[in-house]
Every structure is written in structure tokens, then in C-alpha cells.
Amino acid sequence: MTTGEFLRVSDLHAFYGESHVLHGMDFTVRRGECISLLGRNGAGRTTTLRAILGLTGRRTGSIMLNGREAIRLPPHRIAQMGVGYCPEERGIYASLSCEENLLLPPRVGSGGLSLEAIYDMFPNLAERRKSQGSRLSGGEQQMLAMARILRTGARLLLLDEVSEGLAPVIVQKLGEVIRMLKERDYTIILVEQNFRFAAPLADRMFIVEHGQVVAEIAREEIDEKQHLLQEYLGV
């Protein structure tokens, strides 16, 4: 695996209207690395992903993406730099069929998975390909939201609460998919509530509180930094 930086977020502030949500986020993600942003609800983890994509209001600071500054670019230009986004609310289009949802995001890089490979990975989606987006179950919607960005050739995947509210068997399936993506050298940011889901997948974990990174824990430090997890997350 290469060790170059894929994403460097420095002193990132973001606003929704008048409210100041991110207060100087700082972290880096190396190429092929999987990091997790952990923290309580409202700590600013989802906003961090949205700010990277330019979906918040005003932003200041710096977002270096693959060596290029992205802070002043509109969302579609940022996505075209190879970023795939799987939002917390899943964002399945109700007016599009399952397969239309899957085919919607345009290619943003080379080497995306083929439709067949995706259907091999998620056989449920193949069965439901003609179904309207709104008719899919929660688990199917989550798989679709993940699968949708694997086709595009995006190399940086922003995954927001993928395990939330799903049956254990589906959570396990998504864990396997993420592991497979790591093997294929994807760069991944996991925003997770579920520490037990994130811990085995993440190479490093960042604890976010009040819109800032307050602690960084590498995978091999989990035991010695147990007190931090206890303090911030209650695990």
C-alpha cells in the first residue's frame, strides 16, 4: 500500500446559516487507509463529510484532495475529483428504479466496479432491479446507497452511519464489503455511532467533539487509549 496523503483537512470551519458547526477540524487520510470519525450525535461528524463535499453553507480552512485545494469548488467538481458519498439518510431516489439509482452517479474515475460485479456482491439488488426506489427495504436501500458509489470509480468513499438501524446480518454483510474495498485500496472515511462496527475496520479513529478532533487513536492503541473511548463515547 502507498502511504501518500489522499485527503488533508486543516482548520476546517463550516456553517449552516448563522450556526457555526465545525470549529477547526484537522485530520488526514492516507491513500488506501480507512479512518473512522467517532463521536456523539451532533458532534459534527456528518457535517464534516458534508463540508468536504461542499454541501454545507460557508466553509473556511483547507481541504486538500489528492494534492488539490477543494475548499472553493462546488459539490459536483469535488465529486468529480473522485469522491463518493453515501449519506446517512441513504438518499435513494424514490422516483427512480433500483437500477436507475445504481446507474445514476456519473463516472468520476477509472476502475469502478461493473454492474455485474455489484450484483454479484449484492444479489438482493439484482432481484429488485426493477423496483421503485421507495419500495426497497431499509437494508436494501443501504446496500443500494453503498453500491451506487462503487460503480463510479470514486477512490475516496465517505460513508455516513452505514450500520445504523439495520439487522445484524446486513451489518455483517456491509462490514465484509468494506473489508473487500480496503483490500482493493479504496480510501474510506467511516462516520459511525457503532464503535463495535468501526473498530475492526478502521486503521485510525478520530474522536470528534464540538466540531473538532479531540483525540486520535490508531488501531494498535485501542487498549492503551481505552480511557479516551470511555470518556468521550462511553464504550
Next chain:
Amino acid sequence: MTEIFGVPIQALYGQLMLGLVNGSFYAVLSLGLAVIFGMLNIINFAHGAMYMTGAMLTWVGLEYLGIGYWWMLVLAPIAVGLIGIAIERLMLQWLYKLDHLYGLLLTFGLALMIEGLFRDLYGVAGQPYSIPEMLSGAFNLGFMFLPKYRAWIIVASLAVCFVTWFMIEKTRLGAYLRAATENPQLTQAFGINVPLMVMLTYGFGVGLAAFAGVLAAPATQISPLMGSNLIIVVFAVVVVGGMGSILGSIVTGLGLGVIEGLTKVFYPEASSTVVFVIMAIVLLVRPAGLFGKEK
């Protein structure tokens, strides 16, 4: 002579056909409104003025520049589309996050200004425009004479509606459009240039209105007021069909045109109000319109 409910069947056919012609205009105009509302969240009160501009340009083209009907059928929608794009970039784009009321007021003001401009230039007296040679005359269908130009209006309108519907529902570009209508932010986060699509959608929507205007030019008196006379009925059509529904606006446009035509035969006194009566009933039973989705 054969009669139905005391009405000569010739008169019935005649009004049915006129109803279809009017319905074709309703369909094309409300389709444009629906596409614009879906994408921009703006109730385009300038739609009638764009329709009128299309007709006016057709007349101006022939009168001053010697450009004939067929060329204007292509050029007028493009010209009006470009005007629309300029309006979107300069004015409308600042209103998307505000209440519908602001877009409605702005476009209403624009409509008054465009109308005023043409009134000032050419007065309110209607200008005649002769039917292109190829389409003058009538088909003898055996049971009635069908003026060729009216048949052309119906065919051309239906073709444009079908192509628009097909583009939106069956193509990749249409999938982008539907996605951007449903969730513009996420769609842009997938790398699709949504602001560009919004701009082109407005240009396309008003281009459709201009196309209807060119079609109308030889069939009516071309006057700066022709848009505002029609647009009120078109808004009723949109309300009946369901705001933002593509298929709804096409089907309702044609249907209400025919109902209006039939009312002229059986109870002429109600012909100018029947559309609004239907609108009231539909609003009572289905507030979101016949094809609209409740929010």
C-alpha cells in the same frame, strides 16, 4: 342531418377538433410550467409572455427579416430559450431558496414588462399571419373537413410532448433531471452539474412556450395580450393535473381542451368557466391534482 342531443354532429366534430387544438396548446404550455416548477421550484408567471414572444418573433421574422414560418419554428424557441437562460442566470437563480411567492412575483413582473415592450413597439391590435402554403387547405375526412393547419398543431404538439416525456422518463439525461428534481444537493454531490441543468431546464421550458407561440401564430391574431389571455387557463390545467407532473400536464391539457370544446356545443354559456369549475372540484377531492403526489 344526424344530431346528438339536438346538436348537429358536424358542429360536434368541429368543436371537438377545436377543443383538441386548444388542448394541444394547454398541454405544451403546462408541460413547460411543470418541468420548470419541478426543477426550479418557481411558478413561472412569465410563461404566457414567452408564448406571446414566440408568436411575436414569428411575425417580426417574416415582416422585417423575411424569415418564414418553418425557420421560425426552430429559431423562435431557441431565441426565447436564450432569453430564458439570461433571466435565470441574472435573476431567478437568487430566488430558489426563498418562498414560491418571490419567484411568482418576479416572473409576473417580467411578464408585464415583456408585454409592455411589445405593446409599445407594435400596439395591441392583432397582427395577421398567413398559414404556410404547405399546410393551407383541408383534409376531407368523409364525415368532416379537417383544416390541415389545425391537424398540424395537434400533431406537432403531441410530438413535442411525447419527445419531452420520453427524454425525461426514459433517458439518462432525464434520470439526472428527475434525480435533481427530487434531491438537488445529493445529485450535485454525485458529480452532476445541477446548476447548469437548472439553467437549461428553464431555457427549455420557456422554449416550449415559444414553440407553442409559433404554432399559434397562423391560427390566431398575434397580439401582445395573447399570452395573458391563455395563461390563466393553463394555470388551471396545471392545478388540475398536479403541479410538477409531466404526464399529468399533457393528459390534463388535452382532456380539458376537449371538455371545453364539448361545453361550447352543449352549454356554451359555461364554456369559459368549465375549466375552473373542474379545477374547484378536483381541488376538493384531490388537493394535489389528478396526477400529483401529496407531500
